[in-house]
Amino acid sequence: MKVGLIGLGIMGYRIGANLAKAGKLHIVYNRSADKAESFAKEYKVSKASSINELVEKSDVIITMLSNDDAVKNVVEPIIPIMKGKILIDMSTISPTLSVSLAKKIESVNGTMFDAPVIGTSTFVEQKKLVVLVGGPKEKFDIVYDILKETASSIVYMGSNGMGLYAKLVNNLLLGSYVAAIAEAYNFGLKAGLDPQQIANLLSSLSSARSPTTELKMPKLVKGDYSTQFATKHMRKDLEIIMRESQNLKVITPISSLALQLYKMAEALGYSEFDFVSVLEVFKKLSPKS
Structure with a gap:
């Protein structure tokens, strides 16, 4: 199962590093291409030239973005190519927006989880994040298996939106x-x-x-x-x-x-x-x- 990460900010970069070290990350994308380039070289993963490329080359897509607009602008355009894929959004955004996006992804036979985190960048480095997950329980084990490499606790909170x-x-x-x-x-x-x-x-x-x-x-x-x-x-x-x-x-x-x-x-x-x-x-x- 190939995992892609979109968003290499303060938190995303460190989460990506933990996943890469564990052999769980395959490809990254960042709006600032130079940051994605340096990350790819340091951690020996691929760099996507576009979000669509990353989605097409991934089975599971992780997003760690700044706000509602950033998540909406990234996720809505990729919905048509999300069939059979899993999106794990680790951003902290409006639950109302997240549930709406999850329903749209579900309509094309894809799956979305909200998985916001408790903890600072220091917690990421120590692998002590707490991840609060909302989404279909039958696929929670996939989320757990990936995110256990960067967190000490991964808690299933309920249906879409409940993690947020x-x-x-x-x-x-x-x-x-x-x-x-x-x-x-x-x-x-x-x-x-x-x-x-x-x-x-x-x-x-x-x-x-x-x-x-x-x-x-x-x-x-x-x-x-x-x-x-x-x-x-x-x-x-x-x-x-x-x-x-x-x-x-x-x-x-x-x-x-x-x-x-x-x-x-x-x-x-x-x-x-x-x-x-x-x-x-x-x-x-x-x-x-």
Whole structure:
């Protein structure tokens, strides 16, 4: 079974590397051809000159793309040639869009799974990703066999769209939680506490400590906003949650507020930086003493 990968961004590149090292990846495509070229040379896989070429030469197609428009623009044109093929979309996009695309692929006798991930680029490198899968259960074993090379947990969540809804549950909490961590950290700084004391409190002593505080507190203390998960992507995910909450008729006031904070961080120039840069909203907008 030949596997192709479309999308060699921060996450896709590392996922592809893990699959290639395990002998599970055969061909790649990226909008920036030079990145695909360098990846193909480094990991001894083929480089497709077009998306259609990759699909035609693959039995399973994995996509790791940035947003709804990117996935729609890649997937819709290839639907006519998806007969007998499997698409595993690892992007975090609107469940509504994903279900719609899955139905179209099913209509030509193809199969689509949504398989968004929990974890940063560091987690990919350590093969500690959590993959949340939605799609037909009878073919889940194929997805599992491929993605086990880049993840520690691969969980079947239900029918198409359920993987994405599960991912949004996680990111609703994560986005709100990191904004709260940044607010608490800034409050402590303004009160005169030592930054390391605050970090130790939140990451080791607090009843609210978590793997997220362990990962993000050192970055906050150092002012290290190097990207593990970009602010623009968290803002995008919270926007999806806002739209889906309207469809589901459920209130999401806390994540709606977090969304505005990440928009402010982007307005301050931190769109491409790690989403812990939301700290700068609190630092720069708090009155000067």
